Amino acid sequence: MCRDLLDWYDVHARQLPWRVPPAARRAGVRPDPYRVWLSEVMLQQTTVPAVKGYFRRFTETWPTVEALAAAEDGAVMEAWAGLGYYARARNLLKCARAVVAEHGGRFPETAEGLRELPGIGPYTSAAIAAIAYDAPATVVDGNVERVMARLHDVHTPLPAAKGELTALAAALTPEARPGDYAQAVMDLGATICTPRRPACGICPWRTPCAARAAGTAPELPAKAPKAVKPVRLGHAYVARRADGAWLLERRPDKGLLGGMLGWPGSDWSAAPAPAPPLAADWRTVGEARHTFTHFHLRLAVEVAELPEGAVPARGSFVPVADFRPAALPTVMRKVFDIARSALLPD
DNA sequence: AAGACGTGGTA
DNA sequence: TTACCAAGTCT
Secondary structure (H helix, E strand, O other): OHHHHHHHHHHHOOOOOOOOOHHHHHOOOOOOHHHHHHHHHHOOOOOHHHHHHHHHHHHHHOOOHHHHHOOOHHHHHHHHOOOOOOHHHHHHHHHHHHHHHHHOOOOOOOHHHHHOOOOOOHHHHHHHHHHHHOOOOOOOOHHHHHHHHHHOOOOOOEOOOHHHHHHHHHHHOOOOOHHHHHHHHHHHHHHOOOOOOOOHHHOOOOOOOHHHHHOOHHHOOOEOOOOOOOEEEEEEEEEEEOOOOEEEEEOOOOOOOOOOEEOOEOOOEOOOOOOOOOOOOOEEEEEEEEEOOOOEEEEEEEEEEEOOOOOOOOOEEEOHHHOOHHHOOHHHHHHHHHHHHHHOOO
């Protein structure tokens, strides 16, 4: 059965910037563990199209784990801006520095060893072990869960079904070509066994698939109902100094948008108290709306123009020449777009 | 162990 | 517009 999938993968493998194609892989070409690790971290809860540009820029700027380990924190956070889940970027640096300082610049070659590193959990450790080192590790991500739930017609809702689906995936992992196998199941889930409208008719596993036989494939895997997202409110303060500099603030390392640059603001709650970074003639010019994983946010955008000598209680001024909106997380970029059209009308 | 943690694309 | 979805990890 694994053979059917590997045969399919030999023909239909997606070509991705971090991947060694199956033909080259069988000819002995090994992927660079650094690139495998970087791509797998970027791909956590993130789509392939979103990752491609970031992967290219990261590998151009920092071609090796040594180069990344030597990078400045701010430069890495800026390069990650817009990709989301910023703890990944903080852990990426911690991990690179640990690999250089504690492992001589080489990634551990076993899933257990990899699992010890920051930002590398059960999925990523197995993925690197399998893909970079061809170890027979069982990779279980959202694709594998979906494929296994359908293949075995498992109706238990996630996340309760996680253990059962992991066991089913482990029982199927072959000794031969485990790296290609891991990528093949994920490709199958991404291109054939998709969440909606799976293409069962052209699936290499259409014959053994229990859900296909039962007609239940499109509704699997079952999932526990999601909690309703509350709405939180807040104020964001965008100040422009007379020389064009913007008042920005580095957010604390822990918590939401940790380590990222942002506009000074109130806390985000049901009834936020205004908290401008300095006394000024603030005007409300609009509202930025943004949805995070667990709440909706509405930010009142306040703007002010400041004299050259203004001294803020929080944050620091970034000269126009150094300011790049792309270095901000998306919610802060939305705030800027609203503030800019008020302060700098075309 | 349940909740925190982003974003952009799609229906 | 809203809701769901995508190669998870950490606490």
